[in-house]
Amino acid sequence: MAGRRKSSSSPTLADVAAHAGVSPATVSRVLAGNYPVSRSANQRVQRSIRELNYSANTHARALAGVQTKTIAFILADVRGQSFADAAHGVEQEASRRGWLSLIGTTQGDSERELALVQLMREQRAGAVILIGGVTNEAADYRAKMTDLARSLHSAGSLLVLCGRPPLGDDVPTAVIEYDNEQGAYAMTSHLLSQGHRRTLFLAGPERQSTSMQRLAGHRRALHDFGVPDAPELVEHGVFTRASGYQLTKNRLAAGQDFTAVFAATDVVAAGVYAAAAEFDLRVPEDLSVVGYDDVELAQDLRPRLTSVHVPYEELGRAAAKIALDSQHQQLDWTGAHRLFTTHVVVRNSVSRRG
Amino acid sequence: MAGRRKSSSSPTLADVAAHAGVSPATVSRVLAGNYPVSRSANQRVQRSIRELNYSANTHARALAGVQTKTIAFILADVRGQSFADAAHGVEQEASRRGWLSLIGTTQGDSERELALVQLMREQRAGAVILIGGVTNEAADYRAKMTDLARSLHSAGSLLVLCGRPPLGDDVPTAVIEYDNEQGAYAMTSHLLSQGHRRTLFLAGPERQSTSMQRLAGHRRALHDFGVPDAPELVEHGVFTRASGYQLTKNRLAAGQDFTAVFAATDVVAAGVYAAAAEFDLRVPEDLSVVGYDDVELAQDLRPRLTSVHVPYEELGRAAAKIALDSQHQQLDWTGAHRLFTTHVVVRNSVSRRG
DNA sequence: GGCAGCATAGTTAACGTTTTCTAGACCGAG
DNA sequence: CTCGGTCTAGAAAACGTTAACTATGCTGCC
Numbered sequence: 001m002a003g004r005r006k007s008s009s010s011p012t013l014a015d016v017a018a019h020a021g022v023s024p025a026t027v028s029r030v031l032a033g034n035y036p037v038s039r040s041a042n043q044r045v046q047r048s049i050r051e052l053n054y055s056a057n058t059h060a061r062a063l064a065g066v067q068t069k070t071i072a073f074i075l076a077d078v079r080g081q082s083f084a085d086a087a088h089g090v091e092q093e094a095s096r097r098g099w100l101s102l103i104g105t106t107q108g109d110s111e112r113e114l115a116l117v118q119l120m121r122e123q124r125a126g127a128v129i130l131i132g133g134v135t136n137e138a139a140d141y142r143a144k145m146t147d148l149a150r151s152l153h154s155a156g157s158l159l160v161l162c163g164r165p166p167l168g169d170d171v172p173t174a175v176i177e178y179d180n181e182q183g184a185y186a187m188t189s190h191l192l193s194q195g196h197r198r199t200l201f202l203a204g205p206e207r208q209s210t211s212m213q214r215l216a217g218h219r220r221a222l223h224d225f226g227v228p229d230a231p232e233l234v235e236h237g238v239f240t241r242a243s244g245y246q247l248t249k250n251r252l253a254a255g256q257d258f259t260a261v262f263a264a265t266d267v268v269a270a271g272v273y274a275a276a277a278e279f280d281l282r283v284p285e286d287l288s289v290v291g292y293d294d295v296e297l298a299q300d301l302r303p304r305l306t307s308v309h310v311p312y313e314e315l316g317r318a319a320a321k322i323a324l325d326s327q328h329q330q331l332d333w334t335g336a337h338r339l340f341t342t343h344v345v346v347r348n349s350v351s352r353r354g
Numbered sequence: 355m356a357g358r359r360k361s362s363s364s365p366t367l368a369d370v371a372a373h374a375g376v377s378p379a380t381v382s383r384v385l386a387g388n389y390p391v392s393r394s395a396n397q398r399v400q401r402s403i404r405e406l407n408y409s410a411n412t413h414a415r416a417l418a419g420v421q422t423k424t425i426a427f428i429l430a431d432v433r434g435q436s437f438a439d440a441a442h443g444v445e446q447e448a449s450r451r452g453w454l455s456l457i458g459t460t461q462g463d464s465e466r467e468l469a470l471v472q473l474m475r476e477q478r479a480g481a482v483i484l485i486g487g488v489t490n491e492a493a494d495y496r497a498k499m500t501d502l503a504r505s506l507h508s509a510g511s512l513l514v515l516c517g518r519p520p521l522g523d524d525v526p527t528a529v530i531e532y533d534n535e536q537g538a539y540a541m542t543s544h545l546l547s548q549g550h551r552r553t554l555f556l557a558g559p560e561r562q563s564t565s566m567q568r569l570a571g572h573r574r575a576l577h578d579f580g581v582p583d584a585p586e587l588v589e590h591g592v593f594t595r596a597s598g599y600q601l602t603k604n605r606l607a608a609g610q611d612f613t614a615v616f617a618a619t620d621v622v623a624a625g626v627y628a629a630a631a632e633f634d635l636r637v638p639e640d641l642s643v644v645g646y647d648d649v650e651l652a653q654d655l656r657p658r659l660t661s662v663h664v665p666y667e668e669l670g671r672a673a674a675k676i677a678l679d680s681q682h683q684q685l686d687w688t689g690a691h692r693l694f695t696t697h698v699v700v701r702n703s704v705s706r707r708g
Numbered sequence: 709g710g711c712a713g714c715a716t717a718g719t720t721a722a723c724g725t726t727t728t729c730t731a732g733a734c735c736g737a738g
Numbered sequence: 739c740t741c742g743g744t745c746t747a748g749a750a751a752a753c754g755t756t757a758a759c760t761a762t763g764c765t766g767c768c
Contacts, residue, residue: 025749063755107445368754380717
C-alpha cells in the first residue's frame with residue numbers, strides 16, 4: 001500500500017514540473033505560451049512533457065476557469081439523413097472556428113433529451129443546439145427545458161432551438177426554424193393542381209411538432225382548394241421506412257381509395273414505394289408519391305421523388321454560427337428568431353389526374 | 355468592481371449550502387445519497403437546489419475523482435449511413451447501461467482524429483471507439499496514435515479500433531474488424547460466376563485501409579479465377595455518391611469497356627446508377643452494378659442493389675460492450691480481436707453474361 | 709450515572725490546473 | 739552605486755466537488 005495514488009493514473013503537471021526541475025507555474029506557462037519563459041526552461045519542460053507523455057486534465061483546466069470550446073448538438077437519431085446533414089453543418093462551422101462539436105442522441109425520448117441538455121450544462125458547453133420536433137408537450141417537460149435554458153443562459157451559454165417551436169417569449173433561447181407548414185401547403189397545392197383529390201397523408205407521431213405542422217399545412221391547402229376534410233386519409237406513424245411501408249401496405253390491402261400519398265418524410269416515402277411495388281402499383285401512373293426533406297435518397301428512388309427541400313446543412317451552420325457568435329463576440333443572440341424557407345422540388349413521382 | 359466573481363456564473367454547492375443553512379458536505383451527501391442525512395436537512399437542501407436552480411459542476415466532480423460515464427465514438431462523417439448505424443449500436447449499448455455516448459467527427463482528417471482522441475483522453479472518457487478505415491499511414495500518425503492508446507490505457511480507459519487494422523501487438527487496444535477482403539472476394543467471385551470478365555472497380559482513397567482491403571479481395575478473386583490483372587479497371591475516388599457518379603461518367607464518356615461496376619460502397623453505387631441512366635444504360639441488362647455495406651439505400655435503388663452485408667449496428671454494439679466491460683467488470687479486453695464476417699446479398703443488379 | 713455506540717453534522721484536505729502576486733537578478737541610466 | 743525597469747521564476751490562492759476525519763448529541767445498557 002504505497003500511498004493512495006492509483007498506480008495507473010496519468011502524470012500531472014506537477015510531475016512534469018518535478019521532472020524538469022521547475023515549478024508547476026512554469027510548466028503551465030510553457031503550455032499556455034502566455035508568459036515569458038526562458039529558452040532553457042522551455043526546452044526542459046517540452047522534453048519532460050514528451051518523456052512523461054503528459055496530457056493536461058481538461059477538468060482541472062475547466063475548473064480553473066478556462067473555457068472548453070465545446071458545442072453540443074442534440075438530435076433524436078443519427079441515422080436520419082436530414083439531421084445528419086444538419087450535424088455536418090454544425091460541425092463544419094464549429095471546426096472552422098476551432099471549436100469542437102459533440103453529438104448526442106436522444107432516441108426521441110424527452111427524458112433523455114432533458115438529461116443530455118442537463119449534462120451539457122454541467123459540462124459547461126459553450127452552447128447547446130437542439131434539433132428536431134418536440135414530441136412531449138407535457139407542461140413538465142416545458143418547465144424543465146425552460147429552467148435549463150435559463151440556467152444555460154445565466155452560465156454564459158446559449159440554448160439554440162432548431163426546427164422546433166420556441167419555449168416562450170421570456171425564455172432566453174435562439175430559435176431557428178424552417179417552414180414546415182408552408183412547405184406542406186405548397187406540396188399539397190402541387191398535388192391538387194395535378195388533379196389529386198384524395199391524398200393519403202402519412203404523418204409522424206401524433207403529438208410531434210414537425211409532424212403536426214406539416215399536417216396543418218396540408219389541411220390548409222385542402223381547405224383553400226375547397227376539398228373537404230377527410231380524417232380517414234391521415235395516418236400517424238414514425239419517420240422510418242418501415243413505418244411508411246407498413247402503413248401503406250395496410251391501406252392498400254384494405255382497398256385503395258386515394259390517388260396520391262404525401263409522406264411526412266423522404267424515407268417514409270421510400271417505404272411507400274416498397275409497398276406500392278408489392279401491390280404491383282406503378283409510381284406515378286397508379287399512385288403518386290411525394291415526400292419531405294429532399295435528402296439524397298429522393299434522387300435515388302425510381303421514379304425520382306418529388307419532395308420539399310429543406311436546407312438542413314445550412315440550418316446547422318446557422319445554428320452553430322449563432323451559438324458561437326453569442327460566445328465569442330459577446331453578441332446577444334438571445335431572442336433571435338430565424339426562419340428558413342422551403343420549396344417544392346418537382347421530380348417524377350406525381351402524375352396528372354382527372 | 356464588486357468582487358471578482360462573474361455575476362453570470364452558476365450557483366455552487368456552497369451557495370446551496372448557505373441557502374439551506376447546512377454545510378457543503380451535507381449538500382453533497384443529499385446529492386449522492388450515500389450517507390445518512392436527516393429528513394429535515396434533506397428537505398431544506400432539496401428546496402434550495404430547486405430554488406437556486408443548482409446544477410453540479412461536472413468538472414469539479416470529475417476532478418474530485420468521480421468518473422463521468424462517457425464513451426466517445428469517433429468517425430469521419432455522420433452522413434454516411436453505415437457508420438451512423440454503428441453509432442446507433444454504440445449508443446444503444448451505452449444507454450442500456452446508463453452511460454452517455456458522444457459522437458465526434460473527423461472529416462477524414464487524421465490530424466483532427468488525433469486531436470479528438472487527445473481531447474477525449476483529456477476529458478477522461480471511459481473509452482474511445484474509433485471507427486472507419488485509416489487513411490494516413492504515415493509513421494508519425496501511427497506513433498502518435500500508439501502513444502494515445504498507451505496513455506488511455508494507463509489512465510484506465512481503452513481505445514477500441516473498429517474496422518481498421520491494429521496498431522501493433524504491443525499496443526493496448528481492442529480491435530474489432532469486419533472482413534473487407536473476404537467480402538470483396540466473395541462479391542467478385544459472384545460477378546465472375548455470372549460471366550463478368552471486365553469489372554470496373556471504384557475504390558476509395560488510394561491509401562485508405564478499407565479501400566485497400568476491398569480492392570485486395572477483388573484482385574485475389576480475379577487471380578483465383580485466372581482473370582488477368584487489369585490496372586486500368588481500377589479507379590480511386592472517395593466514398594460519396596458524387597464520386598461514383600463522376601468516375602463512372604468519365605469512364606462511360608471515354609467508351610465503355612466493362613460489363614460490371616463494383617463500387618466500394620453502396621452510396622458510390624448510387625452514383626453509378628445515376629451515371630448509367632444518363633448514358634441510357636439499363637442496369638443490369640447493359641451494365642451490372644454491385645456495392646458494399648448493404649445499407650437501407652441498397653433496397654431503394656432500382657434495380658435493387660446486390661451488395662455485401664456488413665453488420666454495422668452489431669459492430670457498434672460489440673465495440674461498446676467491450677469498452678464498457680473493460681471499465682465496469684474490470685475485465686481486461688486489451689488485445690481482444692474480433693472479426694465479423696460479411697456476406698453477399700444477391701438482389702437484381704447483376705445480369706448473366708457470356 | 710457513566711459510557712459504548714449510533715445517527716447526524718461539520719472541517720478539511722485532496723483533485724490538477726491557472727493566475728495573480730511577490731521576488732530575485734540583471735541592466736542601463738543618472 | 740543606487741535606482742527604476744525588464745525578465746524570469748516561484749508561492750499560493752482560487753476553481754467546485756468529494757470523502758476521510760472529527761465532533762456532537764442521543765439512546766440505551768450495565
